[in-house]
Amino acid sequence: MASPLSATALLTALRNEGVKVVEVGNWKTHNRNSKGPWGPVHGVMIHHTVTKGSAATVAICRDGYTELPGPLCHGVITKDGTVHLVGHGRANHAGSGDDDVLKAVIAETAVPADNEANTDGNTHFYGFECENLGDGKDPWPAAQLLAIEKAAAAVCRAHGWTEQSVIGHLEWQPGKIDPRGFTMASMRERIAARLGSDEPNTPAPSAPSTPSTPARPVVDLSQLIAAAKADPPKSGTPVSYSGVKTVENALVAEGLLAASLADGHFGTATIAAYGLWQQRCGYTGKNADGIPGNSSLTKLGARRGFEVKE
Incomplete structure (x- = not known):
């Protein structure tokens, strides 16, 4: 079992991974903890917002709406590759999902098809909402995909998880389609490659130079x-x-x-x-x-x- 990262630890993990972070208001204490438990945490869930415009997207993910109060995630990843932290603690993002999927995430194995909604995901997953209309046509800029990769890898690195701890909402709750526009398999490959590095943003150390070392390219x-x-x-x-x-x-x-x-x-x-x-x-x-x-x-x-x- 893993205890959730503190707000400070989450912020540090993201910045150490090279993520551009914006702290939104009182995000460190903005949560839904009064409505249920937050933790133990087992993974990271990726969503798309079905919204357009960074400012409006961040606002709705922070504040929510009448039927679903905010925060609706922990971080909002806008198209320019910025992660806007809007909450810390329990957030209304995952909803109920498949307990077999949760077991696979904990075991860090391939997730099965989700066919039931019997487990509270808001307790167990960090959530990142990504600005996109979700119509299959709205583009995913390279900077945004890189930020998704970095943010998920940062949380995994902090907890000692592998890329198998990262899933999409569509893999958790029957009927969901998000994120749409890229595959979670491809995103997990990117996260695995990043986690395979010795350090988040530096190349692997080169061997000591010798007289026979070739000239720089x-x-x-x-x-x-x-x-x-x-x-x-x-x-x-x-x-x-x-x-x-x-x-x-x-x-x-x-x-x-x-x-x-x-x-x-x-x-x-x-x-x-x-x-x-x-x-x-x-x-x-x-x-x-x-x-x-x-x-x-x-x-x-x-x-x-x-x-x-x-």
């Missing part, structure tokens, strides 16, 4: 830009320029790109991740469009061990 800026501007290649096509993988590995090390998405193609996921790096460097607007520039690439190379050739 060189990334050709013009070739990198050409790769970024090219149409995304079909799955299985050969990598057109090896420097792309060097940059992707650097973005993974910075916590901006999932390791599973570092495939050597400067596709939409890499562009989104590089745009986040440009923002971290202080660029905005068109200067943070995900197409590499000399200054941002040089800064990344200085941090991650490669050189830049114009």
Whole structure:
């Protein structure tokens, strides 16, 4: 059995994982503890909100509505990849679900199909609501998916859980479809890759250098830009320029790109991740469009061990 993280411990875990966090009002004491137990906790549940607009989404998840008072989760993950903490303790997010699913989460095995609602999930799960219309058409930006990955991994890391402790609402309560637009299997793969790292946001330590250590890799800026501007290649096509993988590995090390998405193609996921790096460097607007520039690439190379050739 696991006792819930304190509010301070949860905040620290998220920040240590590299999550951008906004604390909303009195979130540390905003809960539904008077209506039932909070804990022991066994996992993390992911939802979509069926709302549009970050401010409105955060407000309704914090305050709830007449039929279902807030908080409706612990954290709201908006499309820009920010986690807004709105509550700590029991929250109205999971509802009743399948006890067999809970047993599988506790055992950290594959969850069975949910076919009954006989167990209170609000007692046992941390909940993250994600801003999305849930119609299968509303996009999931790379920054938002990365934030979901990081937030879930942060809680798992703090408790010593594996990715099998993370489920979607659709895997818990019969009739639910959220989250819709990505699969929980793919998200668990991302979380597993992140938890497989020795530390949340740093690369695995390299072996001590020796006289035979090869020179640092060189990334050709013009070739990198050409790769970024090219149409995304079909799955299985050969990598057109090896420097792309060097940059992707650097973005993974910075916590901006999932390791599973570092495939050597400067596709939409890499562009989104590089745009986040440009923002971290202080660029905005068109200067943070995900197409590499000399200054941002040089800064990344200085941090991650490669050189830049114009």
